Amino acid sequence: MxxxxxxxxxxxxxxxxxxxxxxxxxxxxxxxxxxxxxxxxxxxxxxxxxxxxxNSTLSGKIRELMMCRVAAINDATYEWEAHAPIALQEGATQAQLDTLHDWQASDAFDATERAALAYCDAMTLSVHVPESVAAEVRALFPERQLVELTVTIAGYNCVSRVLEALAIKGTDALPDA
Structure with a gap:
């Protein structure tokens, strides 16, 4: 509740x-x-x-993989359940979702996805992004998309924190409105 x-x-x-x-x-x-x-x-x-x-130029697949990775790191089940099906619609594979918790050990991700996931992990787990990780995404994403990637990751960290702090699980019955 x-x-x-x-x-x-x-x-x-x-x-x-x-x-x-x-x-x-x-x-x-x-x-x-x-x-x-x-x-x-x-x-x-x-x-x-x-x-x-x-309104982002970031690919839907990258966007949704980032949302799901944030949800996985933050153990935000409601966020995961909302975005995993969308990730599949946007081109992510079931193998990618199945291994997203330990993506570093998986061969399901290409170089661009791996760079974005490393960036996501750094932003989510330690806030401060190492220069080597930043350099990788900077080399792969144009400036606009780098900002979009950054805001997507930061924004969905906000989502998971609101969901978890207020214990919003999506299983509570809502009154009719």
Whole structure:
């Protein structure tokens, strides 16, 4: 059970933010129902993550592999369950998802994916990225995509931390809205 009750999107002061979420996601799920407790944050969240997911030039496969790797590192089951199916739709293989927890020992990833995963690990596990890891991704990704990769990893670390801190598991029943 989540640490606090989910917000009611039908509340008058939450309707505008709820509509922003519906316009983007078609429904209001567990995470967004929780974010509605802070309407400006909920609306800003949607704007940022819409940009990360839909307005990035980063490949969908790389984007979703990064999201899943962050979820794996942070043990964020809800995040993993949301993004693993999308990763497969975007071209990741089941073998990649099966070995993502120990990607360094797997031959399922190409050089670009390995560089991005090393960057993801450095950002997620130690925050400070070693120059050798940064140099690898800089050589493989144009500047815009390097920023997009960085923000994707950082953003989904934020997602997992919100999910886990508030114990949002996606198994709680949501009231009708």
């Amino acid at each position: 989540a640490r606090i009750a989910y917000a009611d999107p039908a509340q008058p002061d939450l309707r505008a933010a709820a509509e922003t979420i519906r316009n983007s996601r078609k429904k209001i799920g567990h995470l967004h129902r929780m974010l509605l407790h802070a309407p400006p944050i909920a609306e800003g969240w949607i704007a940022m993550f819409d940009a990360v997911r839909w």
